[in-house]
Structures are given as structure tokens and as C-alpha cells.
Amino acid sequence: MSQAPRVTPMIHVPDVKAAVDWYKSIGFTVLAEHEIEGEVVFGVVSFGAGWVYFNEGGKPSNADRREVDLYVSVDDVQKAYDGMKGRVDVRSDLEETFYGSREFIIRDLNGFWITFGQDLK
Numbered sequence: 001m002s003q004a005p006r007v008t009p010m011i012h013v014p015d016v017k018a019a020v021d022w023y024k025s026i027g028f029t030v031l032a033e034h035e036i037e038g039e040v041v042f043g044v045v046s047f048g049a050g051w052v053y054f055n056e057g058g059k060p061s062n063a064d065r066r067e068v069d070l071y072v073s074v075d076d077v078q079k080a081y082d083g084m085k086g087r088v089d090v091r092s093d094l095e096e097t098f099y100g101s102r103e104f105i106i107r108d109l110n111g112f113w114i115t116f117g118q119d120l121k
Contacts, residue, residue: 008051011068012058013110016040019054022109026084028052047072061111069113077102077118084116096120 013019017033020043024030028045035041041056052070074080081094081104091113092105103117 006049006051008053009068009070010053010055011110011112012055014058014060016043016054016056018109019043020045023052026088026106027080058110063111066110066112069115071115071117074116074118077104077116080104080116 011019017040020030020033020040023045028047031044031046031051033040033043039056043054045052045054050072077094084090084106089107090104091107092103094102094104096102097117100120101117102120103115105113105115107113
């Protein structure tokens with residue numbers, strides 16, 4: 001079976017298990033967790049057709065924004081926003097952009113920004 005080409009980000013985090021669990025809590029699906037000596041060192045989560053890899057070795061950071069942002073396209077951004085507001089760190093409330101989408105931005109447990117957006121066209 002042939003697979004369509006795609007880019008999948010790999011984010012290095014201090015605690016892979018915590019990252020996988022956090023993403024699961026906001027609606028991502030856990031596809032894989034790989035353990036070595038009882039510690040999760042690699043994980044894969046998906047949202048629709050998009051995947052994110054988490055690997056060990058990342059450093060904690062107090063930065064407001066990290067080196068990688070994720071953009072998640074959704075069919076109902078209002079529903080996504082309503083489901084997350086009050087549970088996660090919302091960096092930018094729901095708004096319409098000049099480029100024709102409606103979106104909001106949150107921070108994950110490691111300070112990476114995730115934008116959830118819906119095309120208005």
C-alpha cells in the first residue's frame with residue numbers, strides 16, 4: 001500500500017509520556033508509545049491525517065513561544081475552542097484572520113503553540 005508524501009514534525013520534549021497524555025486530553029489520538037526500561041522515549045499522536053512525533057531529550061523552557069508551532073485544521077473551530085477554553089493556556093482567543101480563517105492559539109505543557117483554524121471560504 002502506497003502512502004501519500006507528508007511532513008511530520010518531531011518535537012523533542014523533556015517527558016514524552018506527559019506530552020502524549022496531554023495531547024490525548026485535547027482530542028489527539030495516541031498511535032504509538034515506545035518504552036525503554038519502563039520509560040516512554042518516543043510517542044506518536046494524530047489529529048485527522050496529521051501526525052506529531054515526540055522524542056526524548058528536549059529541554060524545559062520558560063520561553064513564551066518555542067521553536068516549533070503546530071497548525072491544526074478543524075471543521076468546527078468554535079466547538080474546538082469551547083472544548084478547550086478554561087482547560088488549557090489560551091494564548092489568543094477565537095478571531096477571524098486577514099487570510100480567511102477563524103482560529104485560536106493555545107500553548108501545550110512544554111510551551112509550544114498550537115493554532116486551531118477553520119477555513120472560512
